[in-house]
Amino acid sequence: MSAALAGASALPGAAPRREPFRAVAIGTSAGGIDALAALLPCLPTGATLSVFIVVHLPPSVPSLLCDIFRPKCALRVMEAEDKCPVEPGTLYFAPPNYHLLIDPGPQLALSIDPAVHFSRPAIDVLFESAADIYRQYLLGIVLTGASEDGARGLLAVHRAGGAVVVQSPDTAMAPAMPLHAIRRCPEAAVLTLNDIGKLLQEAARGSAG
Structure with missing residues (x-):
């Protein structure tokens, strides 16, 4: 394991x-x-990480996230589709009005189950399902937001042995989501966007060998 990855795996909440x-x-x-515009370009070409992202979106408006981020990202950027196998080196955005889950395989799954914290897609749903599949090999990150979605899911990542990170509330445009995550999962590392970007670079270098 590289020295860079060793530093990443030493984060609070990460199992050896x-x-x-x-x-x-x-x-x-x-x-x-x-x-995300500050973080996702930190993931370099050659990284084999699979990256799953939930952004709270209006349910009836087509998502432009892939169009926004494809030009910024070295990884392949896709909107998640039901039953598609998870590919390494790919970044998946949850589509509007569907929960995104990770099923055994691993493969993607979309659900129209009820909203969680008034949101579909919900961060908790993604984190809990990804924790079941990836366990200690998962890095969970909660960023800026104005609800408590993500707090319960981040705790699930920690309990499964994964690494857990929260954007510093002082640097978040909307600090409520990071604050709820820190209260629910005090083991999380609280980092600035700059430091989260460095962590992603370290994790990507480790994934590339």
């Missing part, structure tokens, strides 16, 4: 492991586009 991260789950809401 011999292998690098395999997946990253990110949740955000208000202010999330700007936060």
Whole structure:
């Protein structure tokens, strides 16, 4: 394991492991586009991470997230589709009005189950399902947002042995979501966007070998 990855795996909430991260789950809401624009370009060509992202979106408006982020990202950017196998080196956005889950395989699953914290897609749903599949090989990140979605899911990632990170509330456009996540999962590392970007770079280098 590289020195860079060793530093990443030493984060609070991360269980000791011999292998690098395999997946990253990110949740955000208000202010999330700007936060993601600062983070996602940190993932370099050659990274084999699978990245799953929930952004709270209006249910009846087509998502423009893939159009926004494809030009910014070295990884392949896709809107998640039901029953598609998870591919390494790919970044998946949850589509509007569907929960995004990770099923055994691993493969993507979309659900129209009721909204969680008034949101579909919900961050909790993604994090809990990804924790079941990836366990200690998952990095969960809660960014800026104005609800408590993501707090319960981040705790599930921690309990499964994954690494857990929260954007510093002082740097978040909407601090409520990070604050709820910290209260629910005090083991999480609280980092600025700049430091989260460095962590993603370390995790990506480890995933690339």
